[in-house]
Amino acid sequence: MDFLELLQMFLSGTWGTIKLFTVALVGSLVLGTVLAAMRVSPTPVLRIAASTYINVVRNTPLTLVMFFCAFGLPFLDIRFGSTSSFNSFVYATIALIAYTACFVAETLKSGIATIPVGQAEAARAVGLSFGQTLNEVVLPQAFRTVIPPLGSVIIAMLKNTSIASAFNNRELISAMRNAIEVRGDLVIPLLFGTAVAYLILALLLGRVFDYLERKLVILR
Amino acid sequence: MRVESQPLVSMTNVEKHYGDFHALKNVNLDIAEREVVVVIGPSGSGKSTLCRTINRLETITSGSITIDGKELPAEGAALAELRSDVGMVFQSFNLFAHKTILENVTLGPIKVRKLSKSEADKQAMALLERVGVAHQADKYPAQLSGGQQQRVAIARSLAMKPKVMLFDEPTSALDPEMINEVLDVMEGLAKEGMTMVVVTHEMGFARKAAHRVVFMAEGEIVEVAEPEEFFTHPQSSRAKDFLSKILTN
Ligand SMILES: Nc1ncnc2c1ncn2[C@@H]1O[C@H](COP(=O)(O)OP(=O)(O)OP(=O)(O)O)[C@@H](O)[C@H]1O
Ligand SMILES: [Mg+2]
Numbered sequence: 001m002d003f004l005e006l007l008q009m010f011l012s013g014t015w016g017t018i019k020l021f022t023v024a025l026v027g028s029l030v031l032g033t034v035l036a037a038m039r040v041s042p043t044p045v046l047r048i049a050a051s052t053y054i055n056v057v058r059n060t061p062l063t064l065v066m067f068f069c070a071f072g073l074p075f076l077d078i079r080f081g082s083t084s085s086f087n088s089f090v091y092a093t094i095a096l097i098a099y100t101a102c103f104v105a106e107t108l109k110s111g112i113a114t115i116p117v118g119q120a121e122a123a124r125a126v127g128l129s130f131g132q133t134l135n136e137v138v139l140p141q142a143f144r145t146v147i148p149p150l151g152s153v154i155i156a157m158l159k160n161t162s163i164a165s166a167f168n169n170r171e172l173i174s175a176m177r178n179a180i181e182v183r184g185d186l187v188i189p190l191l192f193g194t195a196v197a198y199l200i201l202a203l204l205l206g207r208v209f210d211y212l213e214r215k216l217v218i219l220r
Numbered sequence: 221m222r223v224e225s226q227p228l229v230s231m232t233n234v235e236k237h238y239g240d241f242h243a244l245k246n247v248n249l250d251i252a253e254r255e256v257v258v259v260i261g262p263s264g265s266g267k268s269t270l271c272r273t274i275n276r277l278e279t280i281t282s283g284s285i286t287i288d289g290k291e292l293p294a295e296g297a298a299l300a301e302l303r304s305d306v307g308m309v310f311q312s313f314n315l316f317a318h319k320t321i322l323e324n325v326t327l328g329p330i331k332v333r334k335l336s337k338s339e340a341d342k343q344a345m346a347l348l349e350r351v352g353v354a355h356q357a358d359k360y361p362a363q364l365s366g367g368q369q370q371r372v373a374i375a376r377s378l379a380m381k382p383k384v385m386l387f388d389e390p391t392s393a394l395d396p397e398m399i400n401e402v403l404d405v406m407e408g409l410a411k412e413g414m415t416m417v418v419v420t421h422e423m424g425f426a427r428k429a430a431h432r433v434v435f436m437a438e439g440e441i442v443e444v445a446e447p448e449e450f451f452t453h454p455q456s457s458r459a460k461d462f463l464s465k466i467l468t469n
Binding site: 042116118119121122123124125126127128129130132136137140141144218219220 | 277295300301302303305306307314318328331377380
């Protein structure tokens, strides 16, 4: 196998990682926001449900969460497509979303706590409902204040996509393993190559978050 | 249709406790349509608490508060609707920090009154014009002076076309040279017949704009009188004591 073929293998692996990451990013931001909103809701049932979920899932190893999704869901006959590779992709993203959303929610909640109470009071005084107050005033400000810690959570998730390689997913780590199988003589360069690929993705993400932080800063 | 004699805001036997602390003691106060009531009293006497119970930002322990004859509803859609008819201006302005001045004023009309963006913008610009900050419409709150921010906060309340407006020490956080620009706007509103409850120590405003002064101490309404009468001939010893303190410094 020559260099070009190896490179192609890595590029398709990187593409697999990016796909997992992107879907999981959107999903965990949405679910994390919903969980954070439940955590601060005036309804005790919602608060308790969210904090129970967060405490349980956050303290479970991601590998085990993946096992639950990759083996538990098919056992319950929950499938999302006809091909096993597509199902594996969905199971892995569900696991990543379920797990990362906890950290997103906790980060957001700490951001909500820093918003002066007068902001929500002013919104309620204008006649906004609880949901509108959260959507229009509290969460947008909370998001902006937690961009740096949220960046860490999201970069951790990027690295966590690697666990999906153990569950029949095609991404960077699986590409690396396949490459090592055929070119064992290149094991060291292949390991470094993989590390560099993650490094580039993580640094790019960091730049995006730095940009967002500068762009969305709230003057007070 | 409203009966002419029915007060717009009516507080009856209102009690408020914070845990063991008795913050409002048997408060009875009726406010007529177009009336301007100034609430005055020493720090901790319950002025803010009184003001905030009227739009239920604070719940009361017992008693009753009605607006336009309707009892304040419990938390939910009905309360949100009622709050949209009650403007509130805070000591610390509380403009939405992540929104522009224009967006601050249009948020309520768009989300609550369901105005289109263009209608809301037009109305907001007219209000900003009126309070003298139209040229700052695209800036963010932190880029404005305190006096300008407070005038925007008044415009934000007015955009909801409220039946009554509550002001909780609207000029206390302002530098002295900015106080008058805010009081001028408030006097204008009073002249136009806006129903107002104003917690303030600005006696000039009370004399010019208020119909009645309510003096509070330790959670009770101690005295209610016309401004001139109250400032020149306070009846209770607590009011005399309070006035002598604010007049000497
Ligand atoms: N959330 C709260 N929990 C406990 N006590 C409170 C709370 N809010 C107010 N109080 C107490 O209730 C009393 C009345 O407070 P309030 O803010 O209404 O006074 P005020 O007349 O507006 O005073 P100031 O002139 O300082 O604004 C004060 O003694 C205050 O400490
Ligand atoms: Mg006060």
